[in-house]
Amino acid sequence: MTALPPPSAKKLGLVIDLDTCVGCHACVVSCKEWNSQSPLGAPLADLDAYGAAPEGTFLNRVHSFEVTREAGPPVVVHFPKSCLHCEDAPCVTVCPTGASYKRAEDGIVLVNEDICIGCGLCAWACPYGAREMDGAERVMKKCTLCVDRIYNETLPEPDRVPACVKSCPAGARHFGDLGDEDSAVSRLVAEREGFALMPDQGTKPVNRYLPPRPRDALPEFDVLAPYLEPVTEGAGGFLGWLDRTLGKI
Amino acid sequence: MHPAPSLILFTVLSGLGFGLMVWLGFGALVPLGWVGFVFWALAYGLAGGGLLAATFHLGHPERAWRALSQWRTSWLSREGVLSIVTFAVMAPHAAGSVFLDRPLPVLGALGGGLALLTVFSTAMIYAQLRSVPRWHHWTTPAVFMLAALAGGGLLAGQVAAAGPLFALLAVALALHWHMGDRRFAAGPDTAESATGLGRIGKVRLLAPPHTGRNYLLREMVHVVGRKHAARLRLIALAAGAVVPAVLLVALPAGHLLGALAVLLHLAGMLAARWLFFAEAEHVVGLYYGRR
DSSP: OOSOOSOOSOOEEEEEETTTOOOOOHHHHHHHHHHTSOTTSOOOOEESTTSSSOEEOOSEEEEEEEEEOSSSSOEEEEEEEEOOOOTTOHHHHTOSSSOEEEOTTTOOEEEOTTTOOOOOHHHHHOTTOOOEEOTTTOSEEOOOTTHHHHTOTTSOGGGOSOHHHHHOTTOOEEEEETTSTTSHHHHHHHHHTOBOSOGGGOOOOSOEEEOOOOOOOOOSSOTTGGGGSOOOTTOOHHHHHHHHHHHHO | OOOOHHHHHHHHHHHHHHHHHHHHHTTSOOOOHHHHHHHHHHHHHHHHHHHHHHHTTOSOGGGGGGGGSOTTTOHHHHHHHHHHHHHHHHHHHHHHHHHSSOOOHHHHHHHHHHHHHHHHHHHHHHHTOTTSTTTSSTHHHHHHHHHHHHHHHHHTTOHHHHHHHHHHHHHHHHHHHHHHHHHHHHSSOOHHHHHTGGGTSEEEEEEOSOSSOOHHHHHHOOOTTGGGHHHHHHHHHIIIIIHHHHHHHHSOOOHHHHHHHHHHHHHHHHHHHHHHHHTOOOGGGGGGTOO
């Protein structure tokens, strides 16, 4: 059913630290790898992989932005983007078949690929570009928050997090319950003033982004400067004579 | 947005077919026998053909029937349900007129109302999308419904009514373009709000996430052919609405003139619908530094 469930108490999601992300794309690759072997759905397609115009389906992509500040040099920010598991998910309500749904128990937004007709309307409705039509299977693909990992009791406990979180070498991705004010991710968001993307779209995303921390500024005075004054003044001996003589010519 | 031929044909043809059904249903014209057959075949053919064209847009057309289930929330589902209900409700009226010389005006009027609702729900598939500011506006259903009513009226030979409707369509198209051109810039979404980095400064894409194309860019950041937009707008406005209106009002009615007006209108609306898609900018373009 594509009607949205009442807001769940549990809101599983990601917190992405834009201060820490180094833009290595490991999360992109591990996401693709995990979701291409998952029994949840068809593998993520690669088209023309060795040809002139390769392209593929990804559930997570890393953009790199340059932010020009009023003072100081511009800042480069690597920006991973995947499904934000919105509370008011427009992709769910537009679905004509009921393939798109939001789980009442933890708020994860999923696609039932077996009944997806591949109309693409949900991808149009998503302002974030979080959904991609699979080039081979012709059904809609999206981040599952690795629902087949996080509840998977056959995996060791530390592995029960989304693949992107597990693989991030910088620790820039955090997974947890954003509906619980005392959870580690909620505290992180509170401490670092985490924000939602495109709040004006009214989608109420669950995922949060942590802003880059202010950069260190160089001190205005320079302790070494006094030692770097020109030292030729008052030179004596041969060099002094040379200096004076050359100055007269 | 990508101007898919299947969607352009769907919206134009089924709009015209359901528009004709509105006029036939409300009894502006009650053709009987063979003449009736031609009119009803045209209405069902255009509306049904358009819907068939829409299924070519699907990744899995064999599952299209599933789209009838979510009418509580989805305009696309409502559109599918309404079109089938319209076909069914209209069928006894059409069959009665054609085969028994016995039109059923009550069912006809009900069907006519449903046909108009179907066109409205088609428009709402697009107008509901907040992510496409140009579409998310009252001019979208206005253009769709006026196009259906004017084109349908023309097909039904309702010259006196179709003329003013074409004039209204021209106004609605012009308003849709004029206001649509300003909607994205006037809206709240910017690269700064999309990334949340506006608190630091001005945001510019430095490196895209991938060097090649992807589904998002192909489908939602379609910028090909927009340079001809101004000329196409003139063609769409003239052929789709202004010239048919002038022909209908200024010249004596006749089948030849009617056919010419229909063809002009059809060509103009195809151009207008191409523009409707090609000119629509999706906010996801903000993440890619283009719209």
